[in-house]
Amino acid sequence: MAETLGYDILLVDDDGEIRRLVSKLLREDGHRVTSVGSAVEMREAIARCTPDLVLLDVMLPGTDGLTLCRELRASSSLPIIMLTAKGDDVDRIVGLEMGADDYLAKPFHPRELLARIRAVLRRARPSEGGGAKTGREIRFAGWCLDTARRELTDPRGVVIDLSTGEYDLLLTFLETPHRVLSRELLLDATRNRDAEPFDRAIDVQVSRLRRKLETAGEVIKTVRGAGYLFVPDVERT
Known part of the structure; x- marks a missing residue:
């Protein structure tokens, strides 16, 4: 239905x-x-x-x-x-x-x-109905992602505009810092579909997200032949 x-x-x-x-x-x-x-x-x-x-x-x-x-x-x-x-x-x-x-x-x-x-x-759109994640903030390298508002702010408090794909990609990294994530896993997390062979879509998304986080230094590290790794420590409040 x-x-x-x-x-x-x-x-x-x-x-x-x-x-x-x-x-x-x-x-x-x-x-x-x-x-x-x-x-x-x-x-x-x-x-x-x-x-x-x-x-x-x-x-x-x-x-x-x-x-x-x-x-x-x-x-x-x-x-x-x-x-x-x-x-x-x-x-x-x-x-x-x-x-x-x-x-x-x-x-x-x-x-x-x-x-x-x-x-x-x-x-x-933010999840409805409340729950444990409502109002949660995730901090890294002086930045803050408010998951209730789906809002990213830099260390100066300036709001950084994110597309839905960029938001999902960043949230996936923040949920699993210091761990190598494959392109297939990231594709599935950000687009909710099976990855296609040699699909460069996730590389494009990572590149766009890096540009928006460039003042934070090396945030997303490329691990050749394996995927990507989120470098900073993450704190949830």
């Missing part, structure tokens, strides 16, 4: 038939959908009402989806799933570098699209 979440989803694709079919699928799953076919229409839709998630096609006329992804990420942490043609590795990698939280190659199975949307939205 479909899980009714009631999220607002913005679908950006210049193919009218795809917009019709995907909009129908999402509405049947309990979501509210706005579908547009261009960069101009996307900007207008977001100006009217910020969605919970954007499904963004790479191949758009005029301003392409990769440019729009970078534009969105520069001003917000809005969850973004890129729709790419034929599973093009270059588009996938560039999309992640631009800040996308996930990608899906056309043609895709409807169930996979719904699963990816649910996974990204779960990661993007």
Whole structure:
């Protein structure tokens, strides 16, 4: 049975038939959908009402989806799933570098699209219902990650914007410091899917996270042939 979440989803694709079919699928799953076919229409839709998630096609006329992804990420942490043609590795990698939280190659199975949307939205929103982790802060090298607010602050108290993928990656490292984590484990933790052979996606995510933590020094160490290791000591409060 479909899980009714009631999220607002913005679908950006210049193919009218795809917009019709995907909009129908999402509405049947309990979501509210706005579908547009261009960069101009996307900007207008977001100006009217910020969605919970954007499904963004790479191949758009005029301003392409990769440019729009970078534009969105520069001003917000809005969850973004890129729709790419034929599973093009270059588009996938560039999309992640631009800040996308996930990608899906056309043609895709409807169930996979719904699963990816649910996974990204779960990661993007704090857990409800209280519990032991509510209000927990995790500190390292003068930095602080507030897991209730999903907010990272540097030693000066400046909030550092993280995408959902970057947040999940950092949290995974903080939960297991001083331990080598394989790419497959990190992929599973941050994207909730089976890793593909030679998938560079996690390397892109690590690179982006390193840039945001660069003032902390060497935080994430590459262990050749094995994966990555989080270097600083971690304190939970």
